[in-house]
Amino acid sequence: MAVFYDPFMNSLEKVLTGHRQKLLQNTSGMVLEVGAGTGVNFPLYPKDVEVFAIEPSVPMYKRAVKAAANYPNIHVLNIGIEAVKNHPELPETFDFVTSMLVLCTVPDPQQAARIYRDVLKSDGQLLVLEHIHASGRLYGKLQSLVNPIWRPIADGCNLTRRQDLILKEAGFKALFEDYFSLGTDWYEAVMTVESEK
Secondary structure (H helix, E strand, O other): OHHHHHHHHHHHHHHHHHHHHHHHOOOOOEEEEEOOOOOOOHHHOOOOOEEEEEOOOHHHHHHHHHHHHHOOOEEEEOOOHHHOOOOOOOOOOEEEEEEEOOOOOOOOHHHHHHHHHHHEEEEEEEEEEEEEOOOOHHHHHHHHHHHHHHHHHOOOOOOOOOHHHHHHHOOEEEEEEEEEEEOEEEEEEEEEEOOOO
């Protein structure tokens, strides 16, 4: 999958790069990038940001390590989100967490959302770019129909999740959010942890 990922995503990434750049350009301090993939975000970070990029897939991790070679501020680890807390090579908390094309694939997105909360500083921000289950009745039904076939060939990618709702149910609120369509529905947001009353 890793070998074909960038060529497969090439045309889509031409559109997504603008969304990625808008979200990442104002990052500062310590950043946890969840699901680094092949390292497509790496050139978009400010040079003074320290990025800890995690990627559980070994083939993807190897490509991310190569992509990070020219960026001394980016550290790539071959772990999943469930291993982040108390990891000896990671800070305890982060100024930013990025979740881009991640929550469709992780086995337990609710757990991932809780970990995002736990590792963010009190004033930290979660940066989100995720495809979500289509709101249109016809396309949504089509996604539900093909999802069992799609998941095994797309490295576990799930077409029927509503990552926006998962994050809000986990206690995140949007400072900025946008829904847009690129064949399917997409969700882009800057979020913070909602303060408890």
